[in-house]
Amino acid sequence: MKEQSAIAESDAAQIAPLPRISVQAFCETPEAVAVMNSAALDRRMDKAHVKVHMGGVVAAIEAFRSAPTPNLIVLEAVGERHALISQLETLAESCDSGTKVVVLGHVNDISLYRALIARGVSDYIVAPIDVLGFISRISDLYNNSAEALGxxxxxxxxxxxxxxxxxxxxxxxxxxxxxxxxxxxxxxxxxxxxxxxxxxxxxxxxxxxxxxxxxxxxxxxxxxxxxxxxxxxxxxxxxxxxxxxxxxxxxxxxxxxxxxxxxxxxxxxxxxxxxxxxxxxxxxxxxxxxxxxxxxxxxxxxxxxxxxxxxxxxxxxxxxxxxxxxxxxxxxxxxxxxxxxxxxxxxxxxxxxxxxxxxxxxxxxxxxxxxxxxxxxxxxxxxxxxxxxxxxxxSRKSKSGLLAPLLDRLSRKLAG
Structure with a gap:
């Protein structure tokens, strides 16, 4: 766990801050709510305006029947594949031009991913995901990841x-x-x-x-x-x-x-x-x-x-x-x-x-x-x-761990 934490901290500096966008998340599980709320407090999302709701895709459809959609909608989906696709097609009828949709799913299915992308979904994220992982995926939607980040x-x-x-x-x-x-x-x-x-x-x-x-x-x-x-x-x-x-x-x-x-x-x-x-x-x-x-x-x-x-x-x-x-x-x-x-x-x-x-x-x-x-x-x-x-x-290990004696022996062998 310490090694994973160190890797996350190292990668964190490479995540570009989000621009001034509005984000609404519709979750099904308490775990997803916790991730969204923690992400909203992170410094990289300081400019973003985030609202978190329960109810998943069904709640999103109801919310945007008569209201404008935000810059980004995050949907947690726990239902069956065909039902999800049908619900997204219904939601698409209410989405304003320029709104991005990200689906947080619980099935690692490449065919589902392709079907969602074909219908205009910006990204499909497989749960569970940590806070930095989520922010990184959202950041990539709004920042050119090909450019080096200072x-x-x-x-x-x-x-x-x-x-x-x-x-x-x-x-x-x-x-x-x-x-x-x-x-x-x-x-x-x-x-x-x-x-x-x-x-x-x-x-x-x-x-x-x-x-x-x-x-x-x-x-x-x-x-x-x-x-x-x-x-x-x-x-x-x-x-x-x-x-x-x-x-x-x-x-x-x-x-x-x-x-x-x-x-x-x-x-x-x-x-x-x-x-x-x-x-x-x-x-x-x-x-x-x-x-x-x-x-x-x-x-x-x-x-x-x-x-x-x-x-x-x-x-x-x-x-x-x-x-x-x-x-x-x-x-x-x-x-x-x-x-x-x-x-x-x-x-x-x-x-x-x-x-x-x-x-x-x-x-x-x-x-x-x-x-x-x-x-x-x-x-x-x-x-x-x-x-x-x-x-x-x-790396300290490269100086004092197993690698150093090995390199010493190798250099002595080559010198001899």
Missing amino acids: RIVAIAGAKGGVGASCIAHNLAWSIARALQMQTVVADLDLPFGTAGLDFNQDPPQGVAEAVFAPDRVDANLIDRLLSKCSDQLSLLAAPATVDRLYDLPETAFDAIIDTLRATAPCTVLDVPHQWSSWTKRVLIGADEVAIVAAPDLANLRNAKTLIDQLRAARQNDAPPKLVLNFVGVPKRPEIAVADFAKAIEMEPSAIIPFDPKLFGAASNNGQMIAEVEPSSKLIEQFDALGRELTGRAV
């Missing part, structure tokens, strides 16, 4: 001043350099963002132009707003000015993130330390989340609060990752890593030691750690974190 990684601090922005920027650099992925780092801290300083960039335009003109956001606009940091890394900078107030609505970054998801293989969001409707939405909507904390009591409390909240809101996703920063500050009492992990109920994905000389030099020079000190062991930490957050983590 991964959105959100980085936020458990407390102000814990170095979350520094972690986010170095992480983006590592993903672009080590994994050779076209990566965008987006600074969402409009008044005080430091990405421009950290990458030694001063672009005339940035993320604010897109935030305040959401109707104009498309791939061309985002491309014009990006500034190049390297061949693989681009920056969407914050204005870092206080000449206006940034009282942003909940959906302020929706259009930007949707466009980046469709155009960039990986986007790292530098989320400011604040709790508002839009920061909560960004964190819940990301494919992967990492919370950066320092090993003290306030960070412990805040990190646990954030992680618990995100776990509850993202039940079909991998839990947020924990990054411990500023570990080992001289003469400062701190919570031991093991105790911190036990309280959070999570092992840190990265432990960044306190190194003021290295980080200070990088910050003052507008460079990344890998540029200032290419031999630093910290680079391995950022590379490993990047692989984990992009789903490209190296």
Whole structure:
């Protein structure tokens, strides 16, 4: 079961969010109702308006005799094949143009599948199906599955001043350099963002132009707003000015993130330390989340609060990752890593030691750690974190399991 869960979490980031559609499901069993209700709460269906009814195909026929049909109708069918086909033909008389129909059946029958597709049914799903499996099938109806789907990684601090922005920027650099992925780092801290300083960039335009003109956001606009940091890394900078107030609505970054998801293989969001409707939405909507904390009591409390909240809101996703920063500050009492992990109920994905000389030099020079000190062991930490957050983590079994001794013996044999 753990292996299946891990596979589901890995695949979850590849499921494209649904557009703004109306969905009505007509179920026959409590199990189907539970799946539909859970799917309706998932972040990928946040824009969809979902209603769940009992009664199956018969209830759907009655409901749409005099009412317009939604964008998508989901029907659970438990009856006999010929009766189902007859009922669907009756329902078709009431369906508006453009309405899609998905049937959730309990018989794995290829001839039934062909008969339903021939009559205009968009998909036939064999029960039982889990929440992510259902969302994936529905997503495929409204998104071009042939197009690569970019991964959105959100980085936020458990407390102000814990170095979350520094972690986010170095992480983006590592993903672009080590994994050779076209990566965008987006600074969402409009008044005080430091990405421009950290990458030694001063672009005339940035993320604010897109935030305040959401109707104009498309791939061309985002491309014009990006500034190049390297061949693989681009920056969407914050204005870092206080000449206006940034009282942003909940959906302020929706259009930007949707466009980046469709155009960039990986986007790292530098989320400011604040709790508002839009920061909560960004964190819940990301494919992967990492919370950066320092090993003290306030960070412990805040990190646990954030992680618990995100776990509850993202039940079909991998839990947020924990990054411990500023570990080992001289003469400062701190919570031991093991105790911190036990309280959070999570092992840190990265432990960044306190190194003021290295980080200070990088910050003052507008460079990344890998540029200032290419031999630093910290680079391995950022590379490993990047692989984990992009789903490209190296299998531990390949290093320490049965495969390693076998390869050792083989290499010795070839050498001899």
